[in-house]
Amino acid sequence: MKNKTKRFGAIKEIIQTSNVGNQEDLLNLLSDRGFEVTQATLSRDLKQLKVAKITNASGEYVYRLSQPTKGGEAKQNSFISPNVQVTILFSGNVAVLHTRAGYASGLAYEIDEKGSEVIIGTVAGEDTIIAVMKENVSKERVKQVLSEFIPSLEK
């Protein structure tokens, strides 16, 4: 076994942050992140993760995670300095963090302070932060570094 759990996490992230519509593309994106598996394995993964292939508004096929049954598993809420829930998504070399209204600028300050190892700068709105990643730093790495002072980012 290699590391199914991490791979599952990567698959979920990819599906949430990009518009993949077939297993081959997904396979490549996984490969970019260091997960080398075959289509057979991916097919099984998608089945276990209950990923659905569906048509989006533009008539293209895309994968979607199945809706977590509402009320089912509440979202984790941990805290940074105050009790804030933070989520992170990636696209290219940019990370986008969402938090509760009003907390973004404070959090951005923390990121500038403590995350400089992976982030070269941030811009914050009311509840959203855009953080530009250093070149050649992986999404996993960013998440890991930020998790050190933003507990709710952890798995």
Added chain:
Amino acid sequence: MKNKTKRFGAIKEIIQTSNVGNQEDLLNLLSDRGFEVTQATLSRDLKQLKVAKITNASGEYVYRLSQPTKGGEAKQNSFISPNVQVTILFSGNVAVLHTRAGYASGLAYEIDEKGSEVIIGTVAGEDTIIAVMKENVSKERVKQVLSEFIPSLEK
């Protein structure tokens, strides 16, 4: 046209009331109801109906209708006045929108709400919005989605 509409209704009903997991079975059930079509047509139908193939709790594949937008309807209420001029420019996976001073944050809110299919997050200043696009989404696509609620973006 024979009776596409009726057939669509039948497909929806079958999917809701039984556990079909492939097009061949579905084809037979349709046949029982008097709809004789080929797999090719059914594949197209499922695409149009936005039917998803997903794994159920028992680990079997089943078709599911896509969730009607959560929170019920009330979706096309708030919109951006056609009078407010908005322009959009792209660079890499980032879209930059300009509008009249003071309108940016309101517009950004709309984009977060309604554009999540293509945008993973926004930050707004006075008259500028930075929106980070999902990976593998084209500029045209972003423009198209945003145009649905920002009339002045249309060409």
Added chain:
DNA sequence: GCAAGTCGCGAATATTTATTCAAAAATCGG
């Protein structure tokens, strides 16, 4: 009427996805 444009469809085919069949790799109970 008729040329031009749509639309829905089936047959054939291309593409994508799931499963079968071993074979490693991990796990467990002594």
Added chain:
DNA sequence: CCGATTTTTGAATAAATATTCGCGACTTGC
């Protein structure tokens, strides 16, 4: 550590699904 058992996986293949091509039926505008 060692055999027995379960998991995870890849290669090959089967199965399922999507698309291409073309055709006939229907409009529409002249």
